[in-house]
Amino acid sequence: MRSGKANAMRAGWSRGIIELRHMLSTPQDLWTFFFFTAILLAVTIFMRGSTVEGTSFSLGSMTLPSILGMSIASGGLTNLTQMLTVEREDGTLLRAKAVPDGMLGYLVGKVVLVSGLTLVNIAALLIPGLFLFSGIATGGVGSWLTFAWVLALGLAACLPLGAILGSMFSNPRMMGLIMFPIMGAVGISGIFYPTSALPEWLQGIAQVLPIYWLGLGMRSALLPDGLSAVEIGHSWRHLETLGVLGLWAAFGLTVAPIVLRRMARRESGSSVAARREKAMQRVT
Amino acid sequence: MTVIEEPDSATRRIRPPEDDTVLDVRDLQMRYGSTDVLTGVTFAARRGEVLGLLGPNGAGKTTTIEILEGFRMRSAGEVSVLGIDPAQGDEAWRARLGVVLQSWRDHGKWRVRELLAHLGTYYTPYATGGARGPWDPDELVSAVGLTEHAHKRVGRLSGGQRRRLDVAIGIVGRPELLFLDEPTVGFDPEARREFHDLVHRLSDDEDTTILLTTHDLDEAEKLADRIVILAGGAIIADGSADELSRRMSTEAEIKWTRDGQRFVHSTLDSTKFVHDLFRQYGEAIGDLEVRRASLEDTYVAMVREHEAGRGTAAVRKFEGATR
Ligand SMILES: Nc1ncnc2c1ncn2[C@@H]1O[C@H](COP(=O)(O)OP(=O)(O)OP(=O)(O)O)[C@@H](O)[C@H]1O
Ligand SMILES: [Mg+2]
Numbered sequence: 198m199r200s201g202k203a204n205a206m207r208a209g210w211s212r213g214i215i216e217l218r219h220m221l222s223t224p225q226d227l228w229t230f231f232f233f234t235a236i237l238l239a240v241t242i243f244m245r246g247s248t249v250e251g252t253s254f255s256l257g258s259m260t261l262p263s264i265l266g267m268s269i270a271s272g273g274l275t276n277l278t279q280m281l282t283v284e285r286e287d288g289t290l291l292r293a294k295a296v297p298d299g300m301l302g303y304l305v306g307k308v309v310l311v312s313g314l315t316l317v318n319i320a321a322l323l324i325p326g327l328f329l330f331s332g333i334a335t336g337g338v339g340s341w342l343t344f345a346w347v348l349a350l351g352l353a354a355c356l357p358l359g360a361i362l363g364s365m366f367s368n369p370r371m372m373g374l375i376m377f378p379i380m381g382a383v384g385i386s387g388i389f390y391p392t393s394a395l396p397e398w399l400q401g402i403a404q405v406l407p408i409y410w411l412g413l414g415m416r417s418a419l420l421p422d423g424l425s426a427v428e429i430g431h432s433w434r435h436l437e438t439l440g441v442l443g444l445w446a447a448f449g450l451t452v453a454p455i456v457l458r459r460m461a462r463r464e465s466g467s468s469v470a471a472r473r474e475k476a477m478q479r480v481t
Numbered sequence: 482m483t484v485i486e487e488p489d490s491a492t493r494r495i496r497p498p499e500d501d502t503v504l505d506v507r508d509l510q511m512r513y514g515s516t517d518v519l520t521g522v523t524f525a526a527r528r529g530e531v532l533g534l535l536g537p538n539g540a541g542k543t544t545t546i547e548i549l550e551g552f553r554m555r556s557a558g559e560v561s562v563l564g565i566d567p568a569q570g571d572e573a574w575r576a577r578l579g580v581v582l583q584s585w586r587d588h589g590k591w592r593v594r595e596l597l598a599h600l601g602t603y604y605t606p607y608a609t610g611g612a613r614g615p616w617d618p619d620e621l622v623s624a625v626g627l628t629e630h631a632h633k634r635v636g637r638l639s640g641g642q643r644r645r646l647d648v649a650i651g652i653v654g655r656p657e658l659l660f661l662d663e664p665t666v667g668f669d670p671e672a673r674r675e676f677h678d679l680v681h682r683l684s685d686d687e688d689t690t691i692l693l694t695t696h697d698l699d700e701a702e703k704l705a706d707r708i709v710i711l712a713g714g715a716i717i718a719d720g721s722a723d724e725l726s727r728r729m730s731t732e733a734e735i736k737w738t739r740d741g742q743r744f745v746h747s748t749l750d751s752t753k754f755v756h757d758l759f760r761q762y763g764e765a766i767g768d769l770e771v772r773r774a775s776l777e778d779t780y781v782a783m784v785r786e787h788e789a790g791r792g793t794a795a796v797r798k799f800e801g802a803t804r
Contacts, residue, residue: 201572204606212599219590289587292650294552296603297576465552466543466582466662473584 205298206305213309220314230314234321237264240389242329254424258330262419263388265319266411269348271379272315273355274362279372280307281363286476288469290461300461304360311359312352319348334419343435347414350442354407357449364453364460367472382406387413393429400429407445410438501528502561503658503690504549509558511544518544520714522558526707528657529688531680533695533705537784540711542694543583546660549692550580563658576607579656579689581647581664589636593627593646594618596635597653604654613655613687625649626675640667648676652683659683661693665700673700680704698777708776710783717787726779736770 220226241264245257284290293299327333334340362375385399386392386408392400403409417425417433425433504526511519518541526532536542547553548560551567560567565574588596601615608614616624622631625645630638638646644667651659665673677700683689695701701708702722710718710725718725733751737744739762748754751771758766774782 201576201603201606205603208599208602211602215591215595215599223590284587287587287589288582288585291552291582292585292587295550295575295580295582296600297572297607297654298603302603465547466584467547467553470584
């Protein structure tokens with residue numbers, strides 16, 4: 198007999214793939230999903246003409262990897278948070294609870310789905326970027342290895358955080374409250390504007406958050422080594438990147454199961470019905 | 482904590498637990514904040530039995546079912562579902578249950594067959610350990626009459642079609658025990674009949690024990706082997722529809738014709754009345770019709786009586802008579 202857990206992980210994998218297919222074949226989802234991606238790409242194209250201060254390197258080429266880093270963080274965080282709150286309200290989670298090992302399958306499915314979406318998103322930015330910008334990924338295999346570990350570690354750091362936030366907010370309309378801090382974090386994390394140019398206390402905050410390190414990690418992977426000169430400490434600081442992202446991942450992977458289990462335990466038909474009732478009252 | 486007096490609880494406890502008792506609820510209590518919703522619910526179900534749980538809106542039917550499903554923690558009382566306390570139920574236990582909740586609207590982007598096939602896979606590893614393994618998705622789709630819509634998006638189904646899918650999902654793992662919370666809301670008459678056939682098939686062929694709630698008393702009468710009525714936080718009646726109407730001594734309606742004239746009479750003792758009627762008029766009586774109170778009449782009478790404060794007396798009278 199195959200164990201229920203192993204079976205559910207496999208079911209979760211196919212669940213994630215099926216839902217990814219659903220999203221990629223629904224025009225409305227594609228639009229909301231890629232609208233932002235298209236805007237980001239347009240922004241970098243406008244920046245193509247300018248150069249990084251003190252060098253002759255294109256500002257557009259510099260910004261593209263930072264945006265990749267940001268997309269990993271915000272995609273992992275907001276997508277998962279939003280899906281969890283919405284699917285708690287519509288009863289998907291309760292359904293998962295009614296099925297043996299369904300919660301495990303559900304979670305694996307969500308991780309596969311959100312990781313898949315992030316990969317698609319990154320490909321949609323990176324592939325045109327490789328043609329549009331010069332000086333990207335000139336380091337060969339080394340570039341792509343760094344790219345791979347930063348991406349993997351970034352997802353491991355951000356997905357559990359998304360799961361934690363998603364279990365804490367039961368109302369999908371609270372998402373706005375989560376978006377503002379995330380936008381603030383993007384602002385100070387050196388994605389569009391170098392963190393080194395900010396006051397020191399802001400630099401301190403930025404360097405606690407995962408977005409800064411994801412941006413830095415992506416720049417270190419895809420940009421020529423010489424550009425590390427404009428970073429804080431004039432270095433790519435791989436060890437620190439590994440450390441901070443690793444700590445976030447460890448924190449998330451420890452706390453997420455506890456929070457998720459607590460949330461799942463509370464899920465019941467009446468709680469779903471009560472949330473729906475509230476939602477209806479807001480509409481009318 | 483109040484202990485509701487159960488006149489027969491002593492005898493019940495002594496009785497050895499029957500092997501085929503699938504569901505056993507004793508003195509179940511549930512309190513939300515400071516309101517007591519269930520104050521002492523006691524009932525049981527045997528394997529293969531269809532049990533209808535009736536009661537007014539807000540009586541606590543959904544609450545009771547959710548406690549049995551392990552979705553809600555009870556405040557007090559003993560509950561055994563398939564021999565296990567739902568609060569401690571593991572995944573192998575869950576694989577033996579089927580659940581159709583009062584309302585869902587999940588998985589809107591999935592296709593009907595795709596979803597049933599996916600949810601079925603979770604049950605395969607448990608097929609050998611007591612649970613019977615999942616339905617074949619095509620068979621299941623056809624059993625609930627959704628073949629035409631097998632590849633439709635769940636979000637595009639009509640209300641009744643959606644409900645059929647809910648029922649399909651509830652039974653996808655071939656459960657030993659199935660909970661149906663108002664399963665036929667929004668069904669058209671044909672769908673209702675098909676659903677009744679399905680329920681009979683599940684209980685006869687697959688020996689599935691079914692606990693269902695409904696506000697359609699005709700349906701309850703057709704489907705349920707036994708009816709339990711929940712009101713005021715406790716079970717006020719427990720028995721087959723026939724037993725209940727006899728127990729309630731509701732009046733039967735007698736119609737007949739004599740000399741081309743129609744007569745109607747309501748009485749508690751229909752047998753004696755008909756006997757006297759024939760003794761008096763003999764062959765002059767024609768078109769005799771005796772209509773015992775329907776479940777609906779009985780139900781309404783019982784709930785009324787209960788609300789009028791005579792409920793406890795009725796329970797005693799009734800339970801004393803059936804045991
Ligand atoms: N989570 C909750 N918190 C507080 N009160 C609740 C909660 N869930 C249910 N109740 C209350 O408990 C009572 C019983 O509710 P329940 O849903 O079990 O009734 P029901 O018999 O299923 O009714 P219906 O026929 O309308 O479905 C109601 O008064 C309801 O308001
Ligand atoms: Mg209910």
